[in-house]
Amino acid sequence: MTVLVTGARGNIGGRLVARLAAGGHRVRASARDAAALEAPGGVEAVELDVTAPDPAVLRGVRTVFLYPVFGPVDDFLKAADEAGVEHLVLLSSPASYEPVEHAGPIGRAHQAVEASLRESGLSHTVLYPSWLATNAIRDWAEAIRATGRVGIAHPRWQVNPIHIDDIAEVAARLLTRDEHRGRTLVLTGPESMPQREVVARLAEAIGRPIAVDELSREEATARLPEWFPEPVFASLLDVAEAAGDTPATINNNVERLTGHPARSFRAWAEAERDAFTAR
Ligand SMILES: NC(=O)c1ccc[n+]([C@@H]2O[C@H](COP(=O)([O-])OP(=O)(O)OC[C@H]3O[C@@H](n4cnc5c(N)ncnc54)[C@H](OP(=O)(O)O)[C@@H]3O)[C@@H](O)[C@H]2O)c1
Incomplete structure (x- = not known):
């Protein structure tokens, strides 16, 4: 099974690629400029702009880590559906629902990606990490x-600063096991x-x-x-x-999902x- 990680040059995406590769999973790491991507050995590097996808990058992919990109993602999700993708894990933000922020530009951008994902009918899990330590x-x-x-x-x-390794660890788990599908998970620091x-x-x-x-x-x-x-x-x-x-807000979801405290x-x-x- 291949896991496609979008935004593999990103803080979280990069850690996720490393973690999946270290765990022996087949990983396809994508960036809008693949030449700038330094992927670990054994990881396939591909070029992908999620808002203007080449469906070929989804060939053989079972699960996808999706960044909440600005811009339309419907074509990408349609291509994912056609390629037989089983599940997606979306990195979103509490800005999507929190008072004040949900009505602003950050909230609206995240809501748009979530809405596209919901409307696609594809199986997915949404992650809402708290204030990133980065x-x-x-x-x-x-x-x-x-x-x-x-x-x-x-x-x-x-x-409530959250360590990005905790987000990557949770995402890796959700991308490689049939757990928590269809859920939204708020992840916080300790x-x-x-x-x-x-x-x-x-x-x-x-x-x-x-x-x-x-x-x-x-x-x-x-x-x-x-x-x-x-x-x-x-x-x-x-x-x-x-x-x-x-x-x-603080919760214990990181511990529940990883088995160790945040x-x-x-x-x-x-x-x-x-x-x-x-x-
Ligand atoms: N800051 C916070 O406290 C906070 C809290 C909760 C959630 N978040 C979410 O976490 C995100 C930041 O995570 P991070 O630090 O890991 O991000 P990051 O290091 O800024 O990386 C963002 C990634 O998104 C990719 N990307 C952007 N547009 C794309 C497109 N059209 N197609 C494909 N890839 C695209 C970029 O890919 P390229 O390499 O191709 O440019 C890049 O790898 C925020 O944007 C927000 O959504 C943030």
Whole structure:
């Protein structure tokens, strides 16, 4: 059986490919630019834009890990159906249903992919992971390396960082066993903490102090990198503002699905130390 992993260059997709390959599964890893894909030995690398698919990439595929791409996925799902794909695991986001965020651009984009999947009639499982630990690299690594400080608009906003290995482990299981099909699974990290505390844990893990500067909405928006869409950032600020001090939801689904407690943010940060310290 072949597992097709879309977004194999992505943080989660990359870990998933490695995990499936290490488990002896036949993996087809895809990226929009296959030449840029560094797949482990034995893994087949193919080019695939999910919004403009070549049906040939689905030949012999039994299960698919699907990224919540922006754009229509109906042709891909039709091709998957025609190729006899048995099951898909969709990476989605709680933005799809959470108050405030569901009505914004992130929520709507995820809802669109979920709706297409539902309407396709294909068997699927939807994953709703909480705040990705990798957000710390995306949002803060550059500033920490350059200045040892981070600017945050809502440092009291509580998040529940999830280790991406936990998501990859759950996905690998669902792609290779006939379990939890037709379900939606909320996956969270083990602990809710304010973003200020996330930074403190990061500082402990890398062995260097990190100062937190509380920013106004305008200041935070002015610092936004060019690649980050402003409406998406505005929606995140709305979410953080509305949440106040409310703890983020925590559940034990990672443990129920993997047999071990959810990995800590600290463990993730220690493994990713170089991202925050190396030149
Ligand atoms: N940030 C959070 O806290 C959070 C929380 C819950 C859920 N999520 C979800 O998790 C995602 C981030 O996961 P990540 O960090 O693993 O992602 P990532 O590293 O940013 O990678 C995204 C992947 O999506 C692929 N992709 C995008 N458009 C595509 C298309 N049209 N066809 C095929 N592949 C396409 C990219 O493929 P290429 O290599 O071809 O570019 C890339 O590999 C978010 O987008 C969100 O949906 C995020």
